[in-house]
Amino acid sequence: MKVKVKDIAKAAGVSPTTVSLVLNNRPSRIAEDTKEHILRVAREMQFQKESEIDFSEFKKVKTLGMVVPDVMSSFYHRLAEETSRHAFYQEYTVFQCYTNDDIQCFYMAVEGLMAKNVDGIIIIPPRTMDKENVKLLKSLQKSGVPMVLLDRAAYAVFCDFVTADNKHGGRIATEYLIKHGHNGIGCLVGEANVYTSRKRVEGYREALAAAKIPFDKDLVYYGNYDIESGRAGMEILWEKGVTAVVAGNDLMAYGVYLFAKEHHLSIPGDLSVIGYDNTELCGLMDVPLTSVDQNTDTMASKAVEVLLRRIEEPAADEPEPARNYYFTPYVVERDSVGVMNQSSAKRSEMR
Template identity: 25%
Template sequence: MDRMGDSTADPTPKVGAVRRTRSPAGTVRLAEVAAIAGVSEATVSRVLNRKYGVSASTREQVERALKEIGYERAVKGEIVLLLVPALKGPIFAAMCTAIESELNPHGLRAVICPVVPGSVVERDYIEVMLDAGIAAVVFLSSSNTLRNADPVARQLLESRGIPYMSVNGAFADSRTPVVSTDDWQAAEIAVSHLYDLGHRRIGMCAGPVGNTPADRRVEGFLEAMDSRGLSDAEDLVVRHHFSVDGGRHAADELLPLGVTAIVASSDDMALGAIRAATRRGLEVPKDLSVIGYDDSYMLDFTDPPLTTVRQPVESLAESCVRTIVTLIQNRAVQATEALIDPELRLRQSTGPAPV
């Protein structure tokens, strides 16, 4: 007797959805899985094809039965949804391209969905794509970066047994894998570089409060300043949007405070800080050093070329896809956050502190 009472489900299961790892040519025998799990064949079919109408506990029973007899989900030809902020930022375009490249050898294809983090657009994309056979979802600097984000999008995935993970920020109330750039280390790298150049009055153009990467970079900045005995660092942090205008407005507040260097939470903010400095008749890096965060090839062509802390895009993509494939194959992964070290990219926007 089916414990979920869903015997009216589609009686013609898509048995090609999984394969036996011990015998690649074989396919799932629904009766065998149903007997082990103590459910109907229709319920097994619904779990395999990620249909509605199966409780979380019953779904787990079926998944355990599949694992017990040595089956794993096939991944060829399935879709991975990438939920990402607008692609006008080079860093997000680079990450999506890198993830897509890593997915291809596994027979997976990325569908890129630009969203406003935490908005209903995330939920709408997921609802539209649920019946298109998505294999997994990656929250790439979307609602996973926000405190108290609406959980509806994740709940939809969980109700269908579709795995998901996050990049650059974890959901506080979800035990799913995460891979992130080490934002604390990024701030340490930036401060260390400027300190070695003789700067002692270092300000920060930080991202908005409540954004996980922005908050972490501020924490790292304050720790780095404190470890070097630089007092009043909290007074030299200005929070604003991740944009050129945000960086300009933040720098307009910092420059009257006598800073000789600025650490920015994004390259856009760094370029905005340079704009604010030049409008005041200051030269970069003669009068003010500026260091950004993210990195792209276009920074070689700014005036001056921008020194930045580079996010390790390729390593992030590799780790992300390795985790996604493991989740799709219903194999265990650690629900922890893996931190990947960033690196300094020296260009010409930083120099010795003015005498």
């Protein structure tokens, strides 16, 4: 039974008016020990003060869900922020779930958002998408909840997909290093089964082929898109004679910087580096990092636009087919890429 002011007044041996003044912290001449007594009785009776806001006046709150794989990634953090901002402009609130690329967390996040009856869901899939994960996403589609995949594709899941052109990004990053005279170019990316990794390596290979530079699979290192992967990968690639490296993201690039510092190498004198994502980290490094920008704001805006169109479109026997939306990344120049010098040229010839 809900505890009322008069119940507290009876238990405390005071008037309902006195209780009301104390609970609402109104000015009065009530003695401090009486106030403490009333508050203690209220706590013991588990009194819950009613909100002063009349929520009945509000329209139905429109909500979206968003599943994000990595809370530590500046890129995903910014992508989530931009998505929420664009949704807010359209009077939608976004519930964000960070899964740390954990499959169990991914399951719980999707099921939790469905239980909350959100109007639509934006999903950045985890790195590992097995048959069970695909089955979950297909079940989500069958439930009728509109869904958009963002940044990463999911094999055999056909729905609207918004991403940067990762192949183009890998290509322009590699071309930028080639333009500066490098031909011993390594590539650091995430796991081989991740969509963004595969596409960026494809772009890397295309740029090498266009410049008539032989592709060497041993110069591609597959890691985890984290700092330690960048450092460990660079250790291996340096032994193979590379003079420049395309890093899969700015965190991996930072790992390259740590390797260079440990081995007393100069960036860009001894080693040129280009990152990916153009995060705030680029300007914080000792040598500002040249990086590929993925057009994060545009991607977020399009994901919200496409999802809201699915939510608000009238029911139809033949709905509009799912589409892929690609956005063109571009290089943001800073100071981490230099022209290949003589010592670097000799290293490259030693390969």
